[in-house]
Amino acid sequence: MSTREADLRINARADADRPTPGPNHHTVVIVGGGTAGITVAAQLTRGLWNNTDVAVIEPSDRHFYQPAWTLVGGGAYRLEATCRPEAAVMPAKVTWLKKAVTEFQPDHSCVVTADGVKVGYDYLVVAAGLKIYWDKVAGLKETIGRNNVCTNYSYDTAGYTWKCIRNFQGGTAIFTQPKGAIKCGGAPQKICYLAEDYFRRKGIRNKAACGAGPATFGGGSFSCHCCPWQSPFWVAKYGRPALSIAVETIFGHHLVEIRGDAREAVFENVNNGERMVMQFDMMHVTPPQGPPEFIARSPLADAHGWVDVDKYTLQHVRYPNVFALGDCSNLPTSKTGAAVRKQAPVLVKNLRSLMAGRPLTARYNGYTSCPLVTRYGRVVLAEFDYEGNPLETFPFDQAKERWTMWLLKKYLLPVLYWHGMLKGRA
Ligand SMILES: Cc1cc2nc3c(=O)[nH]c(=O)nc-3n(C[C@H](O)[C@H](O)[C@H](O)COP(=O)(O)OP(=O)(O)OC[C@H]3O[C@@H](n4cnc5c(N)ncnc54)[C@H](O)[C@@H]3O)c2cc1C
Incomplete structure (x- = not known):
């Protein structure tokens, strides 16, 4: 479907069924304020774009840096350092709706929250993670x-x-x-x-x-x-x-x-x-x-229950004003925060193109990374794309266990997460 057709389809849906502009309607609604949701919200409201009307729907008042839980389990990291109040990571210009989404109604461009309220949107980003x-x-x-x-x-x-x-x-x-x-x-x-x-x-x-x-x-x-x-x-x-x-x-x-x-x-x-x-x-x-039930039973889901998006543009395959990224999406790559770091700018660029009526040109190549901790003080930094081709950051063989990569995992990546990614700096 072309961008023009997509726009027409969105406009056609701007009918009586959609909640009218007001407190229960936002230009962009993001479901989930975890790694993916906050990263996208921060990028969408940075700099010149800080007037974009963005709402994040997130029920939890705690935000976690989950990659460090491996080190916590190994006695090499403080548990408390992996958790911050959700309010502290929520971008200033964003409206935080502190509740859970229970239903998607993409034909009416709205979601329903646990208290029965319909929240309307022009554009939706689904970033609700997975369920254990x-x-x-x-x-x-x-x-x-x-x-x-x-x-x-x-x-x-x-x-x-x-x-x-x-x-x-x-x-x-x-x-x-x-x-x-x-x-x-x-x-x-x-x-x-x-x-x-x-x-x-x-x-x-x-x-x-x-x-x-x-x-x-x-x-x-x-x-x-x-x-x-x-x-x-x-x-x-x-x-x-x-x-x-x-x-x-x-x-x-x-x-x-x-x-x-x-x-x-x-x-x-x-x-x-x-x-x-x-x-x-x-x-x-x-x-x-697996996928959370409220996604799996929704019209947004693929046959396995994940949000069904194009693996390059991150746009939903049936609802053009819907995007998804992170663990809840059916992107065929390994589910990591590192993957989210590369998905978010692609999604934001394509979302802005859609808003401006331009073609969606940004492409995600499946990049993901796994700092494979092989022992105390040693990490193999695996980085690869959809096809399993290595996409390495450093000019040395990353398949070798290295102390420097341990330092990266333990000290540098958490700083980059809290102060870079969650602030919208790619
Ligand atoms: C033990 C462990 C080790 C890991 N190690 C690494 C690693 O080394 N490197 C790496 O890159 N990644 C690692 N990860 C994975 C990484 O943490 C996740 O891939 C990343 O957090 C995914 O981001 P997300 O936003 O999709 O999901 P999450 O960060 O889980 O966020 C989902 C959000 O959606 C919210 N939500 C849920 N249901 C609803 C609802 N109904 N309505 C609204 N909001 C809802 C949740 O409260 C949550 O805040 C690890 C994870 C674990 C558990």
Whole structure:
């Protein structure tokens, strides 16, 4: 569809169904005030554009820097430093509606919030992140944060991961990865490698009986990473260093049940459905994740429930005045804040072009990045595009573990996040 046709379609929708301009109507409505929503809001209201009428609908009064939760779980970062009040990151010129969206009505250019109010828009940006489905693993909700079952995938539990690692006295430590898309595909491995390194330094790891395959489950003290894939990292260049780390990896299995009190985990073979039970002494769970229900059941969703956008322009494929980015979108790249950093300026440029009646020329190439923490003080900085081609920032081989990249991950990236990205500086 051409931009002209798109504009006509939008204008055609400016009918009696749409909430009339007023307090419940904004030029741009952004759903979600997380990494993507705040970055876009800040860029949209910067400089000459600071009179653009932008509203962010966000129910939470806390904003998180989630990438540091890996380091929190490894005891290398302060939990409190990963959280700031939402009010502190909300751009000054933006209207903050502190409530949740429950429904999209894109044919009427409005969203409905939990209190039943319709908020109308000329342009919509969906940036509501993904949802963690704790219920999809039987017994997980009941045992997470207890029984040495931990996860870095929430602010409330990342601190407990470090407690489990610190108190581990030997035995079996399991690190899981679920089927399907997750935030930061490398995070389940990173915490495994940090724990592994910690156990080695503490002298526990050398009791280990490490090998390949289920034959070694019987005894010894080891860390084991269970994931449903056949390789720890799908981009070959960065998979090699990960494979060289001596943790036992059980491919093709995912966690389906935890019996916390008995310290038993049940895994299912993704190919033949066979189940096996493993005893554990500590377990880090990466929970199943997916699109939030209010998106999945909306007209904006694709067949899998993610917001259906063009992978280059980030414009919705059926509703031209709708855009999406970040974890809630169906962009076929790994779901990271780093990807959002490159998506946001493309979205903002195309949105402004649409507003001005110009063609959408900005293109997103699928860039994403994963600072793969391989041990304390060492990081492999993976950066690649939609096709898995490396898109590296530095003039050296980034597949090598480096101390400088650890410094980047631990010290520089958080500063760039709070003071650069969230302020609208690309
Ligand atoms: C353990 C861990 C490690 C990670 N490591 C890295 C890393 O090393 N590098 C990296 O780049 N990325 C990493 N990430 C991923 C990164 O944090 C996410 O990809 C990024 O936050 C996505 O931004 P988003 O805005 O799409 O979602 P979020 O930042 O999650 O924001 C979504 C927002 O939408 C709001 N929302 C939800 N429902 C509604 C509703 N109904 N109405 C309105 N608002 C709603 C939420 O409250 C939230 O504020 C990691 C994540 C985790 C959990």
